[in-house]
Amino acid sequence: MPQHDFDVIILTDSRYINPSAPGAYVQNVLTEDRIVKEALQGYGLKVERKDWADPDFNWSTTKAVLFRTTWDYFNRFDEFKSWMENTSPKTHFINSEELIRWNMDKRYLDDLSREGISVIPTRYLNRGNGMSVHEIHKITGWKDTVIKPTVGGAGRHTYRIGQQNIDTVAQKLESVMLEEDFMLQPFQESVITSGEWSFVFFGETFSHAVLKRAKPGDFRVQDDFGGTVHEYTPRQNEIQFAHRALQACPNLPAYARVDMVLNNSGELAVSELELIEPELWFRLKPDAAQLLAEEVVKHIS
CATH class of the missing domain: 3.30.1490.20 (ATP-grasp fold, A domain)
Structure with a gap:
C-alpha cells in the first residue's frame, strides 16, 4: 500500500488560504472549513486545506481530496479541467470524478428530466x-x-x-x-414570492434544509447579491422529492445539495443539483459535518 502524508485535503481556492483581514463572507468559509476539518480529524484522519490550483503541492501524497470551496473554478474552467485530468489518477475525488464532470454542465437537468424528475424547462x-x-x-x-x-x-x-x-x-x-x-x-414567479429551498444530503441521509430569499427588487438568491438564508423545516413530501433527484444521479454522491422551487404550475421542480462545491451551511448546523465525515471515511477506507 502506498504511504500518504495526508488522508484528506480539503479543497478551497487561493482567496481563502490565510486571508489577511477576512470579512464576514470569507469568515463563513473559514468557519465552515474548520468545522469540516475538525469532524474529519475526529476520525483520526490527517487533514489539511489547500488551494486546488496550488502548483507546488504533490497530490499523490493524499488519499483523497474533498471539494469544498473551489469557488473560482467556473472562472478558470479550462485550467480546472486540466487540473482534474492531471490530478484524478493521483488521488481519490470526493465527490467522484464522474459526478463532478456530469454536474459541471447544467445540461444534467435534461438527464434528470429523462429520469422523471421535474425540472425547470430549459x-x-x-x-x-x-x-x-x-x-x-x-x-x-x-x-x-x-x-x-x-x-x-x-x-x-x-x-x-x-x-x-x-x-x-x-x-x-x-x-x-x-x-x-x-x-x-x-422565470419562476415563486422565486420572488416563496424563495428557493436547498436540501442537503450526505449519502442517502437527509441532513437539513434552508430557504434562500432574494433581496427586494432582485431575483438572485445568492448572498453575493444581497440574498438571505433562513433555517427551514421541510415537509416530508419535499424531502422525498429531493431524494428522488438524488437517486437519478449517475452514482450516489457523498454530499449533495438539491435546490428546488415551486414552478409556475405550483409544483416542486429542481432548479439545480449541486455536487461539486456547494455551500452546505455547516455554520447553521455544525453536527452535519459529522455526517459528511462518515461518508468521507466510507470512501477512503
Whole structure:
C-alpha cells in the first residue's frame, strides 16, 4: 500500500488560504472549513486545506481530496479541467470524478428530466451557433426568462429578461455567447414570492434544509447579491422529492445539495443539483459535518 502524508485535503481556492483581514463572507468559509476539518480529524484522519490550483503541492501524497470551496473554478474552467485530468489518477475525488464532470454542465437537468424528475424547462444555446437572444425567445414564446451560462455559479452572467431589457442583455452577452454555452429558462414567479429551498444530503441521509430569499427588487438568491438564508423545516413530501433527484444521479454522491422551487404550475421542480462545491451551511448546523465525515471515511477506507 502506498504511504500518504495526508488522508484528506480539503479543497478551497487561493482567496481563502490565510486571508489577511477576512470579512464576514470569507469568515463563513473559514468557519465552515474548520468545522469540516475538525469532524474529519475526529476520525483520526490527517487533514489539511489547500488551494486546488496550488502548483507546488504533490497530490499523490493524499488519499483523497474533498471539494469544498473551489469557488473560482467556473472562472478558470479550462485550467480546472486540466487540473482534474492531471490530478484524478493521483488521488481519490470526493465527490467522484464522474459526478463532478456530469454536474459541471447544467445540461444534467435534461438527464434528470429523462429520469422523471421535474425540472425547470430549459433551452440551450451552444456557443457561436449564431442564434440570438431575440431568436430563442421567439422560438420558445417565453416572455419573462432567466439566462445564464451552462457552466457557472455565483450569478455570473445571469440576467432576468423581459421586453424592457432584452436589447440591453442581448448586447451585453453578444461577445460572451461566442465563447460559452448558455441556457434559457422561463422565470419562476415563486422565486420572488416563496424563495428557493436547498436540501442537503450526505449519502442517502437527509441532513437539513434552508430557504434562500432574494433581496427586494432582485431575483438572485445568492448572498453575493444581497440574498438571505433562513433555517427551514421541510415537509416530508419535499424531502422525498429531493431524494428522488438524488437517486437519478449517475452514482450516489457523498454530499449533495438539491435546490428546488415551486414552478409556475405550483409544483416542486429542481432548479439545480449541486455536487461539486456547494455551500452546505455547516455554520447553521455544525453536527452535519459529522455526517459528511462518515461518508468521507466510507470512501477512503
